[in-house]
Amino acid sequence: MYYLTLNLHKEVIERMKMINSIKQNRIDAVAELEEVKKRNPLIRTKSASESKHGGSSEKHSIAVILDAKQKALEKQIAEYDSIIYSYEKGYRLLNEQEKEVLKLRYHEDLSQQQTADVMGFSLSHIKQVNASLIDKMIKQLLS
Helix, strand or coil, X not given: CCCCCCCHHHHHHHHHHHHHHHHHHHHHHHHHHHHHHHHCCCCCCCCHHHHHCCCHHHHHHHHHHHHHHHHHHHHHHHHHHHHHHHHHHHHHHCCHHHHHXXXXXXXXXXXXXXXXXXXXXXXXXXXXXXXXXXXXXXXXXXC
16 A cells, blocks of 8 residues: 655655554554454364364354455555654654654645744755755665
8 A cells, every 4th residue: 555656755755744644554453453363263272062063164264254354464564564664764864953844844734835934944944954854764765
């Protein structure tokens, strides 16, 4: 769902805007994975009556579906982890001014001019800071 595109600049901006949603999606996926694991009948030990009698065919079908769901969730969680890791790795490289621009521009969705006004800097300065922070974030995606 969140794959790198050929336009890294645009990709980084989208990830910065969506990082909080991605973190929440990861939390939800982990909770869903735990529920899937609890519901899989093949994970629990079979009772003696289940072993002697039929009924295992239905449980096997459910288990196959739940196993596929488990694998898909594990893959999705790994993807979320990768995105969050590269974001946080890049974020740690930003200076305080870059972090503030990131917050205002991409988390609070302010324009560059609005960001300049809030921070008390010129528009050209904010554009430079913004370009610098995006370059740092791109480098982390590629490393």
